[in-house]
Amino acid sequence: MPFAATILTLYPEMFPGPLGASLAGRALERGEWSCETVQIRDFASDRHRTVDDTPAGGGAGMVLKADVLGAALDSVADARPILAMTPRGQTITQRRIREIAAGPGVTIICGRFEGFDERFFEARPQVEQISLGDIVLSGGEPAALAILDACIRLLPGVMGAPESGTEESFENGLLEYPQFTRPVEWEGRTIPEVLRSGDHARIAAWRKQRSEDDTRLRRPDLWERHGGARDRSASGARHETKDD
Incomplete structure (x- = not known):
C-alpha cells in the first residue's frame, strides 16, 4: 500500500504544492504516496460555515472551534498517526519522522488563527501536538508540507541510493559533516x-x-x-x- 497522507485544512489548494515537483512529485505520479485534503469548513454546522470564534476570557484573534475540528477528524479517523501542527506542540524529531514514514501514512491537522480549542485535544487524545521548532507561522500548512517532505524522501526508492537518507543531520544525533564538490x-x-x-x-x-x-x-x-x-x-x- 502506498504511503497515504490526509490533510485537514482551511486551504486545500496549498496541497500538494511543492511536493508535486521534484522527487516527491515523481513519486506521487508513480503512486508511491497519495495526498488527500479535507476542508475543515465543510463540517461547520451553521449557515455561515463558521470555523472559529473569539477566545474565552478575552484576547486578540480567533480560535478554531472544537466541535468543527472533532467532526472533521472523525470523518477520516483511522489507525494512522494524527498530528496537529501547533507551536504549543512537541518539536518533531527525525526519529519520529522515520517512525511515521515506516507506517501506512499520516493525518495532519493544520492550525490557524490563535490555535485550537484545548477541549479538542482533551476529547481526541490520540492527536499528537507537533511543532517544527521555536517559530510561529501564519498557519499549519507550511509545517505540514515540511513534515510530509521529510517522510516522503524516506520512502523506498524515492531518493535512489538508500544511504542518502542515513548519512544526514540528526540521523545519528549529530549535524552532518560539510560537503564539497568540483571544481577542486x-x-x-x-x-x-x-x-x-x-x-x-x-x-x-x-x-x-x-x-x-x-x-x-x-x-x-x-x-x-x-x-x-x-x-x-x-x-x-x-x-x-x-x-x-
Missing part, C-alpha cells in the same frame, strides 16, 4: 586534501570529527544530548569494571 579550487579555496586522498578510513575519521565539532559549536543542545549519552555509557562501563 574556487576563489582561492580548495577541497580539503583528505577528501581527495582516496583513503576511506581517513575520510571517515575526518567526517566524524567535523560532524562532532560542528555540532558542538552550532548546536550545543544536540551535542549535550549526544555527548551526555556517550558520557553516561562510558561512566556505566567504568562502574561495571570497578565492580567486577
Whole structure:
C-alpha cells in the first residue's frame, strides 16, 4: 500500500504544492504516496460555515472551534498517526519522522488563527501536538508540507541510493559533516586534501570529527544530548569494571 497522507485544512489548494515537483512529485505520479485534503469548513454546522470564534476570557484573534475540528477528524479517523501542527506542540524529531514514514501514512491537522480549542485535544487524545521548532507561522500548512517532505524522501526508492537518507543531520544525533564538490579550487579555496586522498578510513575519521565539532559549536543542545549519552555509557562501563 502506498504511503497515504490526509490533510485537514482551511486551504486545500496549498496541497500538494511543492511536493508535486521534484522527487516527491515523481513519486506521487508513480503512486508511491497519495495526498488527500479535507476542508475543515465543510463540517461547520451553521449557515455561515463558521470555523472559529473569539477566545474565552478575552484576547486578540480567533480560535478554531472544537466541535468543527472533532467532526472533521472523525470523518477520516483511522489507525494512522494524527498530528496537529501547533507551536504549543512537541518539536518533531527525525526519529519520529522515520517512525511515521515506516507506517501506512499520516493525518495532519493544520492550525490557524490563535490555535485550537484545548477541549479538542482533551476529547481526541490520540492527536499528537507537533511543532517544527521555536517559530510561529501564519498557519499549519507550511509545517505540514515540511513534515510530509521529510517522510516522503524516506520512502523506498524515492531518493535512489538508500544511504542518502542515513548519512544526514540528526540521523545519528549529530549535524552532518560539510560537503564539497568540483571544481577542486574556487576563489582561492580548495577541497580539503583528505577528501581527495582516496583513503576511506581517513575520510571517515575526518567526517566524524567535523560532524562532532560542528555540532558542538552550532548546536550545543544536540551535542549535550549526544555527548551526555556517550558520557553516561562510558561512566556505566567504568562502574561495571570497578565492580567486577
